Amino acid sequence: MPLPKIEDARNLNDEDLQEQIVSVKRELFQLRFQKGTRQLEKPHQFKHARHRLAQLMTVERERQLQQKDEG
Template sequence: MPLPKIAEARELSDDQLVEEITAVKKQLFQLRLQKATRQLEKPHQFKHARHRLSQLLTVEGERKRAAIQAEQEQK
């Protein structure tokens, strides 16, 4: 399974982005729980989830910075 592309994250709306971030954080929690109880079968999922979370947080940060910059330009 290839790593997700950041272009997919950029296509999401703001609400979808927040929901996706929450979902990935929950997934990481579940993976850590499975690892602690020795039930984790696919350890590569950690890498995929962390990669996806970083992409989503990057897009969120870009949008926030763009909104702040647009607000400052209006003044």
């Protein structure tokens, strides 16, 4: 499975962006829980989830700065 593209995150509206951030944070929590209980089967999922979270938070910050410059 290839890493997600940042353009996918940029195409989301603000509400969907927030929902995705919460979803990915929840997924990371579940992955850490599985790792702690030695039930994690696919460790590469950490990389994908962290990468996606970084993209989403970058887009969120870009939008915050854009609103600040406009306001």
